[in-house]
Amino acid sequence: MNNRMLLKIKAIPENVGFLRNVIAAFAVPADPSVETINDVKTAVSEAVTNCIVHGYKNTVGEITVDVELIDTKLYIKINDTGVGIENVQQAMEDFFTTETAEERSGLGFTIMKTYMDTLKVESKLGAGTTVYLTKELIHAEC
Amino acid sequence: MEITCSSKKDNLFIFLSGELDQSVSAFARSTLEDISTKNKYKYIIFDMKKLSFMDSTGIGVLLSFYKKMKQKNVPIYISEPNNQIDKLIRISGLYTVMPPV
Numbered sequence: 732m733n734n735r736m737l738l739k740i741k742a743i744p745e746n747v748g749f750l751r752n753v754i755a756a757f758a759v760p761a762d763p764s765v766e767t768i769n770d771v772k773t774a775v776s777e778a779v780t781n782c783i784v785h786g787y788k789n790t791v792g793e794i795t796v797d798v799e800l801i802d803t804k805l806y807i808k809i810n811d812t813g814v815g816i817e818n819v820q821q822a823m824e825d826f827f828t829t830e831t832a833e834e835r836s837g838l839g840f841t842i843m844k845t846y847m848d849t850l851k852v853e854s855k856l857g858a859g860t861t862v863y864l865t866k867e868l869i870h871a872e873c
Numbered sequence: 874m875e876i877t878c879s880s881k882k883d884n885l886f887i888f889l890s891g892e893l894d895q896s897v898s899a900f901a902r903s904t905l906e907d908i909s910t911k912n913k914y915k916y917i918i919f920d921m922k923k924l925s926f927m928d929s930t931g932i933g934v935l936l937s938f939y940k941k942m943k944q945k946n947v948p949i950y951i952s953e954p955n956n957q958i959d960k961l962i963r964i965s966g967l968y969t970v971m972p973p974v
Binding site for chain 2: 744745747748751765766769772773776777780783784834835836838839841842845
């Protein structure tokens with residue numbers, strides 16, 4: 732099955748759950764396992780939270796989500812037009828966080844990397860950040 | 874989400890229910906902050922039976938509570954996380970400071 736969804740939504744914390752659930756629902760026709768769906772939900776939650784907390788720093792912007800399902804492979808693109816990341820490589824290190832005011836785990840990118848098959852991050856200071864995630868939803872049984 | 878407590882002798886059970894993510898992190902932080910300033914308990918147990926989802930924002934909330942309780946020498950344990958949360962806790966390394974019961 733080939734399908735595509737394009738969504739633009741306000742970058743507010745209340746939409747983190749909405750986006751992870753809607754992307755999980757979009758992936759369901761490929762018939763993934765519960766664990767695979769949970770991996771997708773967790774990775775999306777991390778990416779969307781990054782847009783809100785780091786991209787827009789709790790000012791309200793917009794998040795654009797472009798999701799494609801090609802056969803059993805899921806392609807997710809999550810974009811914000813916020814402040815951007817100064818050093819993407821450093822941001823992707825385990826436990827790295829710029830938010831010191833409140834305790835943050837610094838694990839967002841680590842989780843996206845671990846839970847998905849691929850992770851690519853494009854960012855430009857002052858222009859925003861785009862995260863590309865892919866995951867094969869069906870794994871052949873041995 | 875909901876956070877409720879019940880104490881048994883000098884142990885405190887903190888029941889988490891619903892979803893713990895950015896949308897409720899301020900509420901969770903302040904509720905746990907209140908708990909951390911109250912009586913001294915011997916052990917604290919997070920009962921996660923009814924917690925359906927958590928992401929790394931939740932890990933941050935729990936870590937910040939752990940740091941406060943560590944100053945009081947109160948150990949914290951995690952009980953009955955679902956598979957999604959168990960995997961997240963394993964990957965994040967949270968079990969090293971809050972072991973499972």
